[in-house]
Amino acid sequence: xxxxxxxxxxxEVSALGFGCMGMSFGYGPPMDRQQGISLxxxxxxxxxxxxDTAEAYGPFTNEELxxxxxxPFRAQVAIATKFGFKFDANGQQVGTDSRPEHIKQVAExxxxxxxxxxxxxxxxxxxxxxxxxxxxAGAVQDLIREGKVKHFGLSEAGAKTLRxxxxxxxxxxxxxxxxxxxxxxxxxxxxxxxxxxIGFVPFSPxxxxxLTGKMDAQTRFDKGDFRNILPRFTPEALGxxxxxxxxxxxxxxxxxxxxAQVALAWLLAQKPWIVPIxxxxxxxxxxxxxxxxxxxxxxxELREIETAASSIAVHGARYPEHLERRxxx
Numbered sequence: 001x002x003x004x005x006x007x008x009x010x011x012e013v014s015a016l017g018f019g020c021m022g023m024s025f026g027y028g029p030p031m032d033r034q035q036g037i038s039l040x041x042x043x044x045x046x047x048x049x050x051x052d053t054a055e056a057y058g059p060f061t062n063e064e065l066x067x068x069x070x071x072p073f074r075a076q077v078a079i080a081t082k083f084g085f086k087f088d089a090n091g092q093q094v095g096t097d098s099r100p101e102h103i104k105q106v107a108e109x110x111x112x113x114x115x116x117x118x119x120x121x122x123x124x125x126x127x128x129x130x131x132x133x134x135x136x137a138g139a140v141q142d143l144i145r146e147g148k149v150k151h152f153g154l155s156e157a158g159a160k161t162l163r164x165x166x167x168x169x170x171x172x173x174x175x176x177x178x179x180x181x182x183x184x185x186x187x188x189x190x191x192x193x194x195x196x197x198i199g200f201v202p203f204s205p206x207x208x209x210x211l212t213g214k215m216d217a218q219t220r221f222d223k224g225d226f227r228n229i230l231p232r233f234t235p236e237a238l239g240x241x242x243x244x245x246x247x248x249x250x251x252x253x254x255x256x257x258x259x260a261q262v263a264l265a266w267l268l269a270q271k272p273w274i275v276p277i278x279x280x281x282x283x284x285x286x287x288x289x290x291x292x293x294x295x296x297x298x299x300x301e302l303r304e305i306e307t308a309a310s311s312i313a314v315h316g317a318r319y320p321e322h323l324e325r326r327x328x329x
Contacts (some may be wrong), residue, residue: 001047001293003106005120006025006199010171011121011151013078015268015293017050018286028222030280033065035159040069046290052175052201052277053114054082054125055106055238059091067114074116080175080201081110082155084125092157098128100139107143109248112241119143123153123175133161137168140206144169153201159188162198171198175277178202179211180305181314183242183321190271193221198273205267206260206289210238213245213259236241240315247308257295260285260303264292269302 001016021042023031031039040051053066063081070077074246083106086097109121122143124136128229143149154165165171174193177201178185193200206212208227217239227233232241248259260278265277278289297305320323 001290003049004199004272004275006121006201007150007276008197009151009191010200011078011172011199013050013275014048015275016264016290017052017201017275017277018048019277020053020062020277021057022279023281024065025057025059026226027281028224030058030061030087036065036281037069039281039283039286040066041072043286043290044070044073044294046077046287047293048160048290049077050080050238050275050277051077051280052080052203053273054123055110055113056082056085056087056093056125059087059093060109062112063110067116071115078120079114079116080121080123080153080173081114081119082123082125083107083110084123084155086129096128096130097124098124098131098136100131100135100142101140103136104143107148111148118147119149119150121153121172122149123155123173124157125155127154127157128160131164133157134168137165137171141169148208155203156159157189162192163196166196166198171196173199173201173275175201175203177204177318178267178274178276179205179207180248180266180309181207181211181241182318193273194271201275202267202274202276205278206263208233210241211245211248211259211263212285213249214286217265228289229320230316231320232314232318234316237316243312244309244314247312251297251301255295255297255301257291258288260288261292261295262297264289265295265297266302266305268293269297270310 023036140152153173155175217235248262252262
């Protein structure tokens, strides 16, 4: 697989990373641990060198899974993890916490769970309105000076926050949701990344599975699947949004590809410093996703997708209002 540089950070990774969250969190029951380890190792064998986890996934268990899985080839991969939430005794998220002392505690715990000497990329998982972003950047800068962290990242932050953080400690990458049906970063965040030399890592690049073309109005999710609370995944919205999948399928048929591969190839074509991190629990999907790195969309095909997509109104909000409030600050 081809490599990409995350902005001007010097952090080089595979053009497609692997989002590990769904193995432990968010999409129903966690995967069998040994199967998860095997899948991560299969991703590496297919050229993936960028693995994304967080203390919140599980919580805590996903970092342990990733650490064990990549141990045989640790020096050849980059691991991204995250700080910024606080948890109660039952492991439930109970708000944000990016106080500098907490950031350093999370880093120490993550190093142990991942079984590494340094965290390659340490993201603030969500902006904490109670802590100035300059203090957050300063805390990560301290960890970088101590050799415990190599690069600083933000997740779901807005352009102003990104600038303020970058002025204190250069930001290597920002991770936010971005796909053909979630294009918010295009207005301000992507131009800011280009200006400042910051990489961009789209999470949910397949629209939490929707852009694969495998869902319709009859699709139902496991009771533990967080898509059950997302307005965009009601039966009505799933039915109304099929036009996007039909567009991808039309292009895919000509390319002898799948809708998912075209959705990922579209993201890769937007900027050379964009590195999507699709996730899966299935080997067949892993192979399909990674195949997107070899698909080149022509200028005419990109124009066709852009023209058609711009006329399609996406139905349903990305998150319920109480969750949307903690994004894009």
